[in-house]
Amino acid sequence: MYQVTKLHYHRISKMLDIHFDDDLVVALSSEFLRTHSPSAEVQGHGPSQQQLVLNKQDVQISQLEPVGHYAVRLCFDDGHNSGLFSWQYLRKLCTEHASLWSAYQQRVEAHHQSKNSVPIKFIP
Template sequence: MYIVTKLHYHQKSNILDIYFDDDKHFALSCEFLRTHSPSAEVQNHGAGVKLVLNKHNVSISKLEPVGHYAIRLCFDDAHNSGLYSWQYLRTLCVEQAQLWDKYLQRVQAHKESEHSVPIKFMP
């Protein structure tokens, strides 16, 4: 199990630096963190992950430690539910490229479906 030893938020770039006890360091954007929130709202209560859109400019307004095992990220779009456990953060860090690619594919599919028009046949 990995433990976060330091978090550093860069307000100008909206990047959160995450340092772990094995001397690994990662940087995640606020957009990535917001679109991959562990909250029930985003995780959609077991019905699959909800597609969160238009978070390009979201930023973190507050970091709230939760014991010695997690952090609550309060975003400036009023989203503040969901605890980012150290394990969840590590997963996001290690799998960032794959998770981001999958997210972008879902966004593209959503955009394509928005432009499709159902055809109605009249008798």
């Protein structure tokens, strides 16, 4: 299991640098981390209950709170702070970032398409 050795948040770019003990360093955006929070509010209690979190492009991380030697609580400026990002979960987000972000973008697009496809009733 990989350990996180350093976390560094850049307020201007809204990017979190994550350093692992095998020298992997990945930068993830606040938006990505917020929309992929491990909290029940976002993930639900199973894959079919996952919530689509929208409009988090401007969200910032306001605080990083260490949780033992295995996780960090990311506190976001929109009030969300219930997700504990374990080192294992952060590693998954780092190594699967491209596919997770692509899947999220597809869900957002499908959501917008469904909102725009309101049936029109023609009354004679």
